Amino acid sequence: MDQYVKSIVPIIEVKYESFTQVEKSIADFFLTNREAVDLSAKSVSEQLFVSMAALSRFAKKCGFQGYREFVYSYKESIAESRFTEVTTSNVRKVLNIYQEIINKAYSLVDEAQMMRIVEYINGAEQVWICGKGSSGLAASEMEERFMRIGVNINSLQEADRIRMCTVFQDKNKLVIGMSLSGESEEILYLLEGAYARGAKTILFTANDKEIFKEFCTEVVLIPSIKYMYGGNIVSPQLPLLAMMDILYYYYVDEDEEKKFMYNNTIQALNDRKKQPHYWIE
Structure with a gap:
């Protein structure tokens, strides 16, 4: 590092x-x-x-x-590598953006916060994660990864379902919202409603606001750059996935049971390929 x-x-x-x-x-x-x-x-x-x-x-x-x-x-930190628009190669231009995102993620990550979120996940009967657009795809990816290590997790991307899910929250639930802009109406609606019902709430965002403290247990700051919101050079999912990978590693690190469970899911997929297809005549 x-x-x-x-x-x-x-x-x-x-x-x-x-x-x-x-x-x-x-x-x-x-x-x-x-x-x-x-x-x-x-x-x-x-x-x-x-x-x-x-x-x-x-x-x-x-x-x-x-x-x-x-x-x-x-x-x-003034000597930090900075992105420049004057580059000699399109490949270098994209990789410079990747490097900037990684550097910013390193600057923003709060290790104590990661450990608190791990405890929230462990203590929740059910985890809900939601996002719209590219953030929704990142939420779906998080569901896939944490489901494979035994977390009872569901992802939501459709606006009406996100709103309706609010009524199912209570003190035994954990709700995670993903919004780079911090302005997604449905995501904020769910977080505010869930918090009022006693659930732990976490917002992943690149736009911190004082009001988030009123209904978010944790605000995880995500790196962003001027090219990101349009997604015209790199995917807006990238900073979300980077921070999610960091959280995932904290969650499974030195936990042999979780690693064993993940390996079992791989074995289950391999076993499927070996089973005879009895239903084929």
Whole structure:
């Protein structure tokens, strides 16, 4: 993992919509002026015409104790590999995006949070996972993988079914929603309704908002880049699948029973090929 660098840029990106207008101007500065030399509070406040107190509030919203700690971490990660539109090859262009997603996932993943989610899965009688469009395909993939290691999990993609599923939730259920934009009406409706009924709720999103804290037990931050929402270069599923793989590994790591169960599903598929077809005359 030495080739990856922890960066705070993805944190600024996913929290962007939760910032005030003043804080957004500060965020824009750090997202677009990465070569700036003088990042002292006095210099930045004068350049942006904001108070030093505003810089402090911005830093705290990004998870730091103050502006000084924020700038130190920012400078530490300034050497992070950055995507550039000027490339010599289409192959390199796509692979650069893949690398950026992986680097951002590394910066955003919260290992303690992964362990908490593992406990939620273990403690739930039933897990529901939902998404629409590309997020729905990622939800279906998660159902397939976790079902094979014994998790009672169902995926939902159709809008009406997502809404109707709300009434079946209770304290014994776990509901996972996937929405890169964080604006999918049906997904948020299910999470809010399930939370009100006592279920644990988790949202995978690339757009963190303060309101999510009102009805989400956990918000898992997903990396995103400017090319992603349209899916015109790489699939929007990619960052969701990357984070899902990390969660899956945490769930099965050092659990021989789960590994044994997965191997049994493979054996069951192989056994099917060996069985005689008695129904064929």
